[in-house]
Amino acid sequence: MENFKNKFLNQTVITRHKTFIFTLATWVLLGSIIGIIVGSTSALLINLNDFLTEVRESNPFLIFFLPLAGIVIGYIYMYYGKGSRKGNDLILEHVHHGQGEIPLRMGPIVFICTFITHLFGGSTGREGAAIQMGASIAEGVNRLTKINKIDRKILIISGISGGFGSAFGAPLAGTIFGMEAIVIGKTKYEALVPCFVASFVGHYVATAWGIEHEHFIIKSIPDINTINLMKVIGLSVVFAFTSALYSQLRHEVKAFSDKYLKNLMLRAFVGGSIIIALTYLIGSRDYLGRGLPMVERAFKRDVPPFAFLAKIVFTAITMGTGFRGGEVIPLFFMGATLGNTLSGVAGLPPSFLAALGMIAVFCGAANTPISAFIFSMEMFQGQGMTYFFMVCIISFLFSGHHGIYAAQKIYEPKSRMLNLPSGKTIKSIEEE
CATH class of the missing domain: 1.10.3080.10 (Clc chloride channel)
Known part of the structure; x- marks a missing residue:
């Protein structure tokens, strides 16, 4: 036996x-x-x-x-x-x-x-x-x-x-x-x-196949001390709200289109016409396409103070009216230019805040803090990892239930402070 x-x-x-x-x-x-x-x-x-x-x-x-x-x-x-x-x-x-x-x-x-x-x-x-x-x-x-x-x-x-x-x-x-x-x-x-x-x-x-991906250089990393940490915490909240602003505007444009522009051809025609009007109203083509030159500029010198806001509007209209592509590079644009603009107020290096903004806005909009942190390590060769870890956690938390993926399901709320139900999608919560 x-x-x-x-x-x-x-x-x-x-x-x-x-x-x-x-x-x-x-x-x-x-x-x-x-x-x-x-x-x-x-x-x-x-x-x-x-x-x-x-x-x-x-x-x-x-x-x-x-x-x-x-x-x-x-x-x-x-x-x-x-x-x-x-x-x-x-x-x-x-x-x-x-x-x-x-x-x-x-x-x-x-x-x-x-x-x-x-x-x-x-x-x-x-x-x-x-x-x-x-x-x-x-x-x-x-x-x-x-x-x-x-x-x-x-x-x-x-x-x-x-x-x-x-x-x-x-x-x-x-x-x-x-x-x-x-x-x-x-x-x-x-x-x-x-x-x-x-x-x-x-x-x-x-x-x-010969692809060379974009890389951006942080010229200097500030010392880790109490003042700088407090500054980064405050800026991270601003970046989180920026990601939520874009996500919400993008969903609102789509919801408006679904309600009043049901025909997909008419919807995109109207969206394209608005993009043309905005381009000539602003007097710049910097917000068309991916906008990588502006991202590179944010790491090297000053950018227009409201460049991030213009990109939010341009991208929300483009994606919300049915055009195709992606939103991560535009999110990089928003975060990098906002970080550059805030560098003068915060007294921190522009390239450093451009990098933090890139990662934080992407993290808050995609709701992927671990991926965003690892991405920062790959993109910036491990520089400033303490700061990047902080901004990812804070941006993820303060962006709330917003995000670019409406069908993203909430298995567990980010925090009990948000008082959100489990098992629902971002879209269903926004509709309540």
Whole structure:
């Protein structure tokens, strides 16, 4: 009897080891496949976006075609989108509820519409396209391998990680971003292996295609003392409120459009016309496209004091009326220019506050404090980590229930001070 019991236990242990090895090998293989494809598409996205930006800047008249470009984008999503117009929110809803399938056409459509938006001057970034392409690629792998329902969600999350890591050259942040952005208050660590593999493979594949990501230099880091810490705490609250302002304005523009401009072609036509009017009212084209030159300027010299506010308005209108792209680089713009503007008031180095603002506004809007902190370490080579950790925590807390991803679910409230219910999405709380 004892021998039979020992044999049974040994067989159980062997089965567990086999399951572990098989599962690990599966995640590494599928994560690598996703990373290779996502990294290649991200490289194409980045190269074409850079090219189209140069074309637009060389041909200023192209902005007058932005309303017509909006009609084209609206037409594509009306007649060919099949639900993919929800974008990142559709991905989050799929992971939360597992209902239906992510349309494979989501990737190609957002790819094309992002190019159209950038060519004609919409104020947007690129990570939204990279994330949606990553998710649709992961869905394609899911269908080919006929993997089970739970693991399908994990691969979708790894597609998000691969898209973020390859788009920004931040594989560590990309690994965590996919797991952290899905639900506030809970990180899906069961997806760690495929997210890690997809993000790193995606990053190195994009690099192999010749992609060089943007890097910004902090000229000096102030000493850590009581006065400077108090200043950074206060500034972090300002950055958090700025992220909440953008998130809320962006959702309000979309809600207004949903109510009064139900036709997607008309909606984007109106949005494009408003962008043209604002461009000539302000007298500057600095707020069109990604705006990376202004971000670089914020690290080197003074910027217009209300540049951050202009970018908030331009991007909220662009994204809220149906144009495509991403919001992370515009968030960098808002945070960096606001930090530069506040440097004179706070008596802290402009490049230092530009860097803090970049990370804090992104963190507050995406509700991803761990990813944002790791991103700061990758972006700024570990400089000022104490300050960056502080701003991420404070911005995450003080941005409240606001965020750019309306379908982001609150597993646990950020703090009991906010008195928010669990299990609801940002959108449902805003509608109460």
